[in-house]
Amino acid sequence: xxxxxxxxxxxxxxxxxxxxxxxxxxxxxxxxxxxxxxxxxxxxxxxxxxxxxxxxxxxxxxxxxxxxxxxxxxxxxxxxxxxxxxxxxxxxxxxxxxxxxxxxxxxxxxxxxxxxxxxxxxxxxxxxxxxxxxxxxxxxxxxxxxxxxxxxxxxxxxxxxxxxxxxxxxxxxxxxxxxxxxxxxxxxxxxxxxxxxxxxxxxxxxxxxxxxxxxxxxxxxxxxxxxxxxxxxxxxxxxxxxxxxxxxxxxxxxxxxxxxxxxxxxxxxxxxxxxxxxxxxxxxxx
Amino acid sequence: xxxxxxxxxxxxxxxxxxxxxxxxxxxxxxxxxxxxxxxxxxxxxxxxxxxxxxxxxxxxxxxxxxxxxxxxxxxxxxxxxxxxxxxxxxxxxxxxxxxxxxxxxxxxxxxxxxxxxxxxxxxxxxxxxxxxxxxxxxxxxxxxxxxxxxxxxxxxxxxxxxxxxxxxxxxxxxxxxxxxxxxxxxxxxxxxxxxxxxxxxxxxxxxxxxxxxxxxxxxxxxxxxxxxxxxxxxxxxxxxxxxxxxxxxxxxxxxxxxxxxxxxxxxxxxxxxxxxxxxxxxxxxxxxxxxxxxxxxxxxxxxxxxxxxxxxxxxxxxxxxxxxxxxxxxxxxxxxxxxxxxxxxxxxxxxxxxxxx
Numbered sequence: 001x002x003x004x005x006x007x008x009x010x011x012x013x014x015x016x017x018x019x020x021x022x023x024x025x026x027x028x029x030x031x032x033x034x035x036x037x038x039x040x041x042x043x044x045x046x047x048x049x050x051x052x053x054x055x056x057x058x059x060x061x062x063x064x065x066x067x068x069x070x071x072x073x074x075x076x077x078x079x080x081x082x083x084x085x086x087x088x089x090x091x092x093x094x095x096x097x098x099x100x101x102x103x104x105x106x107x108x109x110x111x112x113x114x115x116x117x118x119x120x121x122x123x124x125x126x127x128x129x130x131x132x133x134x135x136x137x138x139x140x141x142x143x144x145x146x147x148x149x150x151x152x153x154x155x156x157x158x159x160x161x162x163x164x165x166x167x168x169x170x171x172x173x174x175x176x177x178x179x180x181x182x183x184x185x186x187x188x189x190x191x192x193x194x195x196x197x198x199x200x201x202x203x204x205x206x207x208x209x210x211x212x213x214x215x216x217x218x219x220x221x222x223x224x225x226x227x228x229x230x231x232x233x234x235x236x237x238x239x240x241x242x243x244x245x246x247x248x249x250x251x252x253x254x255x256x257x258x259x260x261x262x263x264x265x266x267x268x269x270x271x272x273x274x275x276x277x278x279x280x281x282x283x284x285x286x
Numbered sequence: 287x288x289x290x291x292x293x294x295x296x297x298x299x300x301x302x303x304x305x306x307x308x309x310x311x312x313x314x315x316x317x318x319x320x321x322x323x324x325x326x327x328x329x330x331x332x333x334x335x336x337x338x339x340x341x342x343x344x345x346x347x348x349x350x351x352x353x354x355x356x357x358x359x360x361x362x363x364x365x366x367x368x369x370x371x372x373x374x375x376x377x378x379x380x381x382x383x384x385x386x387x388x389x390x391x392x393x394x395x396x397x398x399x400x401x402x403x404x405x406x407x408x409x410x411x412x413x414x415x416x417x418x419x420x421x422x423x424x425x426x427x428x429x430x431x432x433x434x435x436x437x438x439x440x441x442x443x444x445x446x447x448x449x450x451x452x453x454x455x456x457x458x459x460x461x462x463x464x465x466x467x468x469x470x471x472x473x474x475x476x477x478x479x480x481x482x483x484x485x486x487x488x489x490x491x492x493x494x495x496x497x498x499x500x501x502x503x504x505x506x507x508x509x510x511x512x513x514x515x516x517x518x519x520x521x522x523x524x525x526x527x528x529x530x531x532x533x534x535x536x537x538x539x540x541x542x543x544x545x546x547x548x549x550x551x552x553x554x555x556x557x558x559x560x561x562x563x564x565x566x567x568x569x570x571x572x573x574x575x576x577x578x579x580x581x582x583x584x585x586x587x588x589x590x591x592x593x594x595x596x597x598x599x600x601x602x603x604x605x606x607x608x609x610x611x612x613x614x615x616x617x618x619x620x621x622x623x624x625x626x627x628x629x630x631x632x633x634x635x636x637x638x639x640x641x642x643x
Contacts, residue, residue, distance in 0.1 A: 029412075080602045081601060086408045086409050087408070087412075090356065090412060091597060092597070092601045092602070094541055094594075094597065095595070095596075095598040096598060098591070099590070099598070102588065102589070102590030102591030102592075102594060218420075221413060221416070222417065225410065229410075260424040263420045264417075266413065266414070266417045267421070270405075270410060270413075270417075271402050
């Protein structure tokens with residue numbers, strides 16, 4: 001059960017990672033992250049069911065397609081409000097979420113039904129010293145870990161990653177240092193949408209693919225907040241905390257607590273650490 | 287172009303700044319008062335909703351538009367108001383008392399969320415309010431003894447001192463009167479030192495606190511006032527629907543309330559009314575547009591698409607909302623040949639990091 005919580009937490013963590021990436025680079029929050037996740041799931045669905053591609057090709061296709069969608073969204077919707085207060089961006093991404101959700105239900109062949117994506121490792125089970133480990137969940141955990149390591153090294157060592165961090169800390173100074181801020185923003189949106197697609201695919205066997213899948217994104221939110229926006233390890237820890245707390249609440253507490261557990265954790269964490277557990281705070285100098 | 291030549295201090299605090307105001311607001315008032323005679327039953331019902339949403343819009347406008355605090359959990363205050371009204375009416379409490387209690391309990395809820403909000407900013411505040419909204423919704427669903435859970439609660443028509451307001455027209459006058467009262471209260475609040483403090487906090491918290499504005503006090507107050515107005519709106523909302531259940535107070539309701547403020551024009555009280563009217567009329571326009579869709583496309587998603595698109599387009603092209611558009615049109619005619627394109631242009635700005643505080 002703890003493992004199930006961890007696996008679920010990993011999915012939240014991936015969702016949270018999408019938030020954190022965008023926050024890190026542009027210091028805005030993408031409320032449409034869950035819907036992008038859902039769109040990624042549908043792309044994967046089309047590739048695997050309609051076109052009959054293998055699982056790995058499906059993942060590549062969905063991630064690439066979503067990266068393009070993310071970049072388009074940045075170019076068309078976010079660029080005109082570049083530099084506006086965070087609230088503006090929150091509302092505009094909420095709008096984006098509505099559009100994505102609406103479009104998905106209107107596309108012929110997608111609609112409002114629930115679908116399933118076949119995965120190569122659904123029912124396998126490993127037994128390790130008497131403990132039964134479903135491979136499905138281990139895969140989710142493994143893939144999350146791999147992706148996190150990749151992103152960590154990307155931000156730490158690649159020029160583009162460092163440029164993205166610089167942009168996030170001070171747009172104006174980043175311009176002065178010769179960083180093409182707009183292009184960097186566009187790339188980070190692509191990257192984040194790609195991560196969202198990945199999360200969507202990993203989530204697909206658990207929740208199936210349907211047009212309201214994006215609401216999982218609302219769970220990824222608490223994950224990002226608990227860990228502190230702007231911190232990649234924070235997102236992972238936050239996701240795990242939320243996943244485990246939810247699993248435990250579902251088991252030990254009366255019905256109903258499972259759904260709100262995440263939000264109660266958020267309220268408590270925000271009361272104690274106003275910018276999340278791993279959030280960095282600096283002092284503003286006037 | 288009108289120049290107001292001020293010869294008296296009283297002119298500064300007068301509600302109607304010049305004769306034009308008196309005339310146009312008078313005309314609007316007369317048309318609204320005469321509504322039961324010219325409006326069909328359907329239009330009357332829409333007018334009810336516009337009044338109710340306007341009141342909620344005022345509340346949200348004070349918090350978001352004037353104090354600069356984002357709330358994604360306003361449906362929770364709406365719910366507190368609605369359920370207070372439902373329970374009190376069931377207990378036989380007179381309307382005047384129950385609607386005051388709806389306002390007071392909502393304000394108390396507002397203070398509860400306002401206190402932690404003192405430490406939170408920007409996006410963290412948005413998420414804290416979102417979490418609060420979700421938690422309240424869940425409490426309402428689960429506390430079946432008090433709220434009836436998913437079965438909801440029924441309400442009887444309003445009764446004031448033995449006079450039953452069960453016709454559309456009577457309820458309309460009640461809504462209209464409360465809307466006007468709330469509007470006047472907001473106008474007065476905003477020209478008082480409290481209102482100025484709100485605006486100062488919105489523009490810069492640091493400068494406001496340097497000028498002696500007690501941030502904690504005024505932020506909590508903004509939350510309380512905003513929640514109280516929303517509670518009044520919620521009480522009327524409950525009466526209008528005559529049946530309330532938890533699924534009317536979800537996150538989507540909160541977002542819809544926020545769009546009222548944004549589409550109407552953030553930072554203008556007029557905006558709240560315009561936004562409310564727009565939000566009410568929009569679904570009708572959409573249902574007309576459904577007929578034009580090509581074959582094979584499910585019409586169910588259209589509402590979400592149009593809603594989202596309108597939100598995006600407004601934020602990009604008309605950040606001041608409907609009222610901002612009206613201001614531009616008015617300025618164009620006032621200055622007739624001299625209107626310049628860039629007069630209302632948004633200033634270029636660079637993102638200020640929220641990580642520094």
